[in-house]
């Protein structure tokens with residue numbers, strides 16, 4: 001997030017796009033609901049009638065995968081009607097002419113044809129956003145899990161810059177992270193192109209810095225593989241060994257048939273986890289790890305706030321903390337690591353990571369977290385980014401054109417399947433499905449289908465249906481509901497009995513590598 | 529009764545709470561009222577997040593596949609095997625035949641260390657995580 005959760009309490013308008021906030025980020029969802037109840041406005045962009053729709057002043061139900069067109073349409077209106085923040089655009093940004101050219105093609109009428117969003121609703125949304133100073137955009141994976149995910153994110157930023165919604169409280173673009181330490185995994189260099197703090201592996205100065213800090217020579221300066229390309233390399237036989245810490249790609253990844261093939265094609269698979277996940281079952285070695293309550297360490301939440309969690313109990317049996325296991329392997333491989341605890345690891349992170357330099361364990365014991373960038377031990381942390389300038393100087397408009405889904409429906413596969421989560425379960429369910437109360441509320445996946453489609457196909461509530469894509473078939477029960485638009489079906493990936501990712505398309509965004517979970521073509525029929 | 533402060537293991541909100549301990553066992557959860565993130569509130573997942581900790585299904589022993597079956601073993605055997613396999617595959621096929629997935633569920637310190645293991649020890653940038661998924 002460029003801004004902070006607490007600033008939501010002062011915002012006058014929210015655009016929530018591609019985020020089922022009340023179910024996926026309940027405590028942030030609560031902030032939105034409370035804000036609306038005290039008088040803030042809510043513009044919701046979501047094809048589904050998610051719970052927040054009840055609170056929305058304008059609900060734009062765009063066709064799946066048409067986000068760029070809708071956002072470009074809003075900018076078209078804003079420029080046409082002179083509602084842009086001219087001073088901001090002149091002094092803080094570059095590339096306005098290019099943006100203007102691109103969005104000029106997206107009049108409300110054109111956008112209505114592409115997206116199904118009513119032209120007058122689009123105009124109203126554009127005016128409202130441009131005319132409200134304290135307006136925050138919140139987004140989540142409904143934006144990023146598309147082959148055009150990077151374009152979607154850029155287009156959200158364009159809209160925000162065009163209207164000067166950056167650099168002060170209660171504005172900005174605010175991605176909501178789905179797992180408790182996604183932000184931290186990225187911050188710590190769990191990406192093929194960067195070390196911790198987003199320092200690039202192909203920058204010679206960075207390479208030298210880490211060689212000195214780590215006491216090694218010849219660090220690799222070629223960007224590595226993303227998870228999607230790793231799976232392809234494994235399938236081809238180029239990738240031989242994979243070490244997976246605390247993840248379950250056998251349920252979370254798209255086109256599962258292929259993932260299983262890739263993983264079984266490896267010479268050696270190591271899985272370190274707290275439960276025997278679907279992925280661990282395929283491993284050559286399974287290493288039992290400690291869970292959050294069994295170790296001390298830090299997590300970075302969606303607003304860049306680094307917080308410390310403490311060890312409460314010992315891990316079960318022989319299980320050990322992930323860091324102890326890694327250290328042990330390093331020592332055996334001939335590179336000594338001698339950390340006595342995670343405080344010492346954090347001290348090293350402070351030294352090599354400028355944005356985390358001032359975030360020490362001893363400070364975190366005294367405050368409720370510190371938001372990076374926090375460049376030294378006196379620094380209070382940063383509640384909102386881009387105060388006086390963007391990190392790289394001027395903010396560049398990066399205009400994008402609308403591109404359709406990688407796989408559009410045809411006469412055989414005539415529905416779009418979109419995926420998401422439900423309130424009572426979390427991700428692949430490895431943790432939440434072992435919690436009785438949660439499991440009782442949401443014990444299985446359903447597939448949502450619109451009443452008109454259901455009627456045509458003779459499907460009633462709770463009928464068993466078969467859903468197939470070009471990649472696989474699953475059977476599950478139907479929920480007939482107008483929550484989904486016509487010709488769209490929705491389901492969740494929490495449940496290993498009905499692995500919806502057998503169906504999803506691994507076609508991915510060329511830059512981020514994120515697959516298109518939010519839309520692929522399927523067919524559906526009643527079987528009982 | 530002791531209380532230990534922690535962070536919810538689920539979504540990215542990062543809600544704070546206490547794990548409540550009775551005679552060394554976790555018995556429940558108590559919110560931390562004055563923190564700025566969740567101000568003492570939790571959702572149903574957070575309120576029940578201690579429930580899976582002592583699940584009988586937790587992994588307790590390292591396992592190594594022997595004759596096709598995952599078999600209980602010692603840490604020494606498991607980690608010697610991991611290290612020798614990673615090293616020999618690197619020596620035969622090069623660093624880029626190895627890859628590492630770090631985790632959106634473990635601590636910063638552990639993510640940093642796995643990234644360091646991949647880069648400093650095994651000299652590969654094939655490091656990613658599943659969180660985009």
Ligand code: SF4
Pocket residue numbers: 024025026027028536537538539540541542543566570571572573574575
């Ligand atoms: S308590 Fe609920 S909202 Fe808070 S971090 Fe946990 S899952 Fe997210």
